[in-house]
Amino acid sequence: MPTNSKSNIARLRMSQGFNRKFLMWRRTVKYGVSNFSRNIWLSLAAILVMSFTLLIVFVAAAAALALNDTVALTKIEKMDLSLYLRSDTPETVQISLADDLKLSDNVVYVDIIPKTESLDDLKTKVELDDDILAIIEEGGQNLADILPVVMQIHVRDVGDIDDIINIVNSDGSQYKPFLDANLYDNQFFHSDNQKTVQNMTSLTNTIQIIGLTTGGVFLLITILVIFNTIRLAIFARKDEIEMEKLIGAERRYVRGPFLVEAELYGIISGLISAAVGYGLIVWSIPAVLVGGSISGISLAAVSEILIGWAPLVVSAMVVAGILVGNISARLAIRKYLRY
Amino acid sequence: MIFFNRVSKFYPKKLKPVLDNVTLNIAPGEFVVIMGQSGAGKSTILKLITREEKPSAGKIVVGGIDYDDLRPRDIPLLRRRIGVVFQDYKLLPHRTVFENVAFAMEISGMTDEEIQFNVPKILELVGLDDKANEFPDALSGGEKQRVAIARAMVRQPKILIADEPTANLDEKTSLEIVKLLVKINRYGTTVMMISHDINIVKKLRHRVIHIEHGRIIKETKPRSKNANK
Secondary structure, eight states: OSHHHHHHHHTTTTOHHHHHHHHHHHHHHHHHHHHHHTHHHHHHHHHHHHHHHHHHHHHHHHHHHHHHHHHHHHHTTEEEEEEEEEOOHHHHHHHHHHHHHHTTEEEEEEEEEOHHHHHHHHHHTOOOHHHHHHHHHHTTTOHHHHHHHHEEEESSSSTTHHHHHHHHHSSTTTTTTGGGOOOOOOSEEESSSHHHHHHHHHHHHHHHHHHHHHHHHHHHHHHHHHHHHHHHHHHHHHHHHHHHHHTOOOHHHHHHHHHHHHHHHHHHHHHHHHHHHHHHHHHHHHGGOOEEEEEEEOOOHHHHHIIIIIHHHHHHHHHHHHHHHHHHHHHHHHGGGGO | OEEEEEEEEOOTSSSSSEEEEEEEEOOOOOEEEEEOOOSSHHHHHHHHHHTOOSSSSEEEEEEEEEEGGGGGGGGGHHHHTEEEEOOOOOTTSSOOOOOHHHHHHHHHTTTHHHHOOOHHHHHHTTOOOOGOOOGGSSSSSSHHHHHHHHHHHTOOOEEEEEETTTTTTTTTHHHHHHHHHHHHHHTTTTEEEEEHHHHHHHHHOSSSEEEETTTEEEOOSSSTTTTTT
16 A cells, blocks of 8 residues: 555645635634624623623732832831930941941941931920920030930831841940930830831731732632633534534634634623723722822822823733633633544 | 555453454545444444544555554544545534535635635535525435535545435435435545445445444445446
8 A cells, every 4th residue: 555655644734824824713713703692691791700800900909019119118218227326425436337337238328416406306306395405404414415326327128127236236346335225215226117117018918918819719710610601612512513523623723713702701801800990990099190199008100000001001901811711711622622 | 545454443341342353445436335234333434534533453544644644633634635424414503504515615724715616516516506595404304414415525535435324314315315425426536335224235336345243244346337327
């Protein structure tokens, strides 16, 4: 019998070229769209669930963005530590400490606050009026003299000040004898914002985890729903698929219309969830349109991305929908594709 | 055209083979009937040719293609070159006669122009040119089988395999279908008809291969070359 079987097979495999591929793609889309409208109620249910998932992801992402931005801004604006030194610390020691601190990567700059400024600060905080001051000073003390020397240390990260503590307070540090516990909380360090920033960071993390988990759960539900929708559609046309394969349809041609159908769910869901998401955010927080902030939460980044990059955001939603649809449909049809 | 060399097919968990050491050689342009009771292994031969099944042993070469050289993705391409007609027609119920036939061309990537040109011609050949816009439900059994034959032939395959094409038809209609197959064979297509209907087979004067329990038990040759005219 024929020995040229290999070349016969090669002839079988001859490429069909771009035009044929485009033709097949057009037909695939046509049948996908007709499947979609034939199962319109099933399609609508699938779209509803998918829109809901994408909406949750959208809102969670916007919220995470706003919180991250707020925390980042807080960190940049208010990263000051105050270090308190004894009132009689010599100026040379103050300068050498400032120089040593500047060597740390975490330190941006160090200010030595003049005592007059510290006094003014104290006056406003403790509400000393000039009469009381006069009384104190009559006792023979110049108030400015007994005030601690304050060093304002501007750091990059208030969460990571071990370096600074090490310089001033380790055993054998030449500066240790000059430290003075501050007036308010008996620490020689004081930061108004350290706690706040730490709290906010952990709040953001928690919200992100909740967002990711909810998003993940809904993603799973969506994949299951689309998977089942497509499986129903496949089941209704099992004989058809069987016949297609028997008369020589390629795998991708059998699969194509189902993928198109599921991707259509994705496109429509992406658009719906983007529209509802934008509507919801702009309606509930109109400030988003101009940036700014609301109850201490910065909207600058959210505004920049949602409004400035709106076409990209909507496309991303649509692409996400297409991906979810595609993956679910692929899973559903896999077992029907064996030749 | 179709060559089986010592082909056997076993299914797991079954003691007896469905096909047992079958050797077949069908020449180009031949009309061959595979005859046998149900369960004799006739349909397995079809499934082996369309590569729905792989043989457990032996060699199969069809249309110059050795099946040992085939990769899975070649299978659809192979099937496009073999026309197959099924006992239960396997038509798409939601599409017209024209669309059913066109479908076979669509999946092979033929252009709309090729489809518009070829489908009416093939419908004329099978005698259904006036039913192009009917749906399968509106057709008789014989007409449905003609649609199936048109679908199998529209890509002009060199081989046509008909699996019990007359099983669901009355005698008169069966004869018409068989005559259509003979006509197709006269245009040069190798035809393999699988049947268990002895009455139909008797009326044909072609080579008949009898199968029983997976083995070829006898062959009857045509009495004369043009006897069936």
